[in-house]
Amino acid sequence: MHATKALEEADRLMTVCNSCRYCEGLCAVFPAMEMRRAFSDGDLNYLANLCHSCGACYTDCQFSPPHEFNVNVPQTLAKVRNDTYRFYAWPRMLAPLFERNGLAISLIAALSVGVFFFGLMAINDPAVMFGVQTGPGAFYRIMSHNAMAGVFGAAFFYAIAAMIMGFRMFWRDIGETRETLTNGVSVWQAMKDTMALRYLDGGGPGCFNEDDRPSDRRRLFHHLTFYGFFLCLAATSTATLYHYLLGMQAPYPWYDLPVVLGTLGGIGLVIGPAGLMWAKFKRDPALRDENGRSMEMAFIVMLFLVSLTGLLLLVLRATPAMGTMLALHMGFVFGFFITMPYSKFVHGIYRFGALVRYAKERRSLHEPTPSKAKALAVPDAKAGA
Helix, strand or coil, X not given: CCCCHHHHHHXXXXXXXXXXXXXXXXXXXXXXXXXXXXXXXXHHHHHHHHCCCCCHHHHHCCCCCCCCCCCCHHHHHHHHHHHHHHHCCCXXXXXXXXXXXXXXXXXXXXXXXXXXXXXXXXXXXXHHHCCCCCCXXXXXXXXXXXXXXXXXXXXXXXXXXXXXXXXXXXXXXCCCCHHHHCCHHHHHHHHHHHHHCCCCCCCCCCECCCCCCCECHXXXXXXXXXXXXXXXXXXXXXXXXXXXXXXXXXXXXXXXXXXXXXHHHHHHHHHXXXXXXXXXXXXXXXXXXXXXXXXXXXXXXHHHHHHHHHHHHHHHCCCCCHHHHHHXXXXXXXXXXXXXXXXXXXXXXXXXXXXXXXXXXXXHHHCCCHHXXXXXXXXXXXXXX
């Protein structure tokens, strides 16, 4: 017996697929499946997060609907995967809030915080808030650096702590230990697979989204989003070093490293999420879990708005609109941080963990252990004799 109907259906499908094995070359899910003859809830949660939802197995499968076997691996694993986000949310009591209407709650939180910052800064000094502020420290004339660092630092570290706790539950549930995460070879392989989005290519020709014609568009939008996020993170980290180590205060010239990294990352985080939203609206309903759309859209829309307001702030920072854009941007950043552990953002963390486990399993399967090596050496020794 499994905890949910989605897990029961996933067990049925993995049993059917284990008998067929036609799709074993498409992605990591099927080789990982073949290492098992029975599937616990933890195994199925692992396989679901290993799935990149490329849709290739649905298109290639001879038992997909309307066949009586009704094999629909992408949709079923999407349901299991979305259940894991809710099940591993920490603290658990907050998960239902974002499950029911994630996008509305995220937007309300972001706009409420933005309005609060706007009112606070406007009341403090309207002349500064609605005036033109230029040169080093211009942002901090509207809101002090310590206040910004305190508010957003608290929200960021809460999000990190909540996601660590969620990942800890996921990692323990799939039967893994700390030692696996300290295995440099497995972690490095998972990092390479993640950076290349290796399993989002449908086994080579591309991802299947709205029809049976493969395309690399969805993979491209994921790359723009992924690398755009890390460029923005690098920009923030560089600006932090500038501030604390070099004593240089923001805003920086357009040609300086934090601005260049942030601009490139912001452009990627506008185009990428916009493309992913378009792809989700066009996606074949047979491949998606309708119950997870709110959580997915909350993450994509918030990421898009954080980037858009950040780019607008860059463009308008030498105008009277800077104070208003700063308050709006800070509201969306704060809303994004506090909703990160309860949005689709966590899928990247769980998927990376699944890739680490798969790399470990694959190595243990194909690389000879000392006992295997000794057994293989015996016939050679006899032959030499």
